[in-house]
Amino acid sequence: MKDHRSIYVKEIGALVRFLHQRSFHDLWTQPDRAGEWCGRPAPELAFLFAALHRFTRRAECLTLARQYLLEIERSAHFSALFTFEAYTLLKEKLSAAERAKFARRRIADAREALSRYAPGDPRALYTQPTLHNHTLCACVMADLARR
Numbered sequence: 046m047k048d049h050r051s052i053y054v055k056e057i058g059a060l061v062r063f064l065h066q067r068s069f070h071d072l073w074t075q076p077d078r079a080g081e082w083c084g085r086p087a088p089e090l091a092f093l094f095a096a097l098h099r100f101t102r103r104a105e106c107l108t109l110a111r112q113y114l115l116e117i118e119r120s121a122h123f124s125a126l127f128t129f130e131a132y133t134l135l136k137e138k139l140s141a142a143e144r145a146k147f148a149r150r151r152i153a154d155a156r157e158a159l160s161r162y163a164p165g166d167p168r169a170l171y172t173q174p175t176l177h178n179h180t181l182c183a184c185v186m187a188d189l190a191r192r
Contacts, residue, residue: 054100061093087113088124091131119154125182148190155187
């Protein structure tokens, strides 16, 4: 069986360089994107650097993955997937204080989403015919963070 680690590392490196391009960064900071793309691509970068660390074991990749994971503001849409995978790859490498910080942010994010999209009693979610994806993503992240 062929080892594809070097290919993965090369492709992940290309994605990281792309996310750091000024022209791409400008997409994330345009006023008309407020709330849509969840700010800078911290979840994506956290996941990419966590994957790079997994393949290369380079300390600087671990440092950057932890940094980006802890600066994530919100996890909605596809960024929730990156947040989940990054945390899964990094949780054993995080200190208790870092895990607590991550958990506090994710739980606060879930509470904010619940108050925005399901005001009132959170148990009322069970009676709603649909659930807003921001609320679902935030609750999944909060549940992950509490483990």
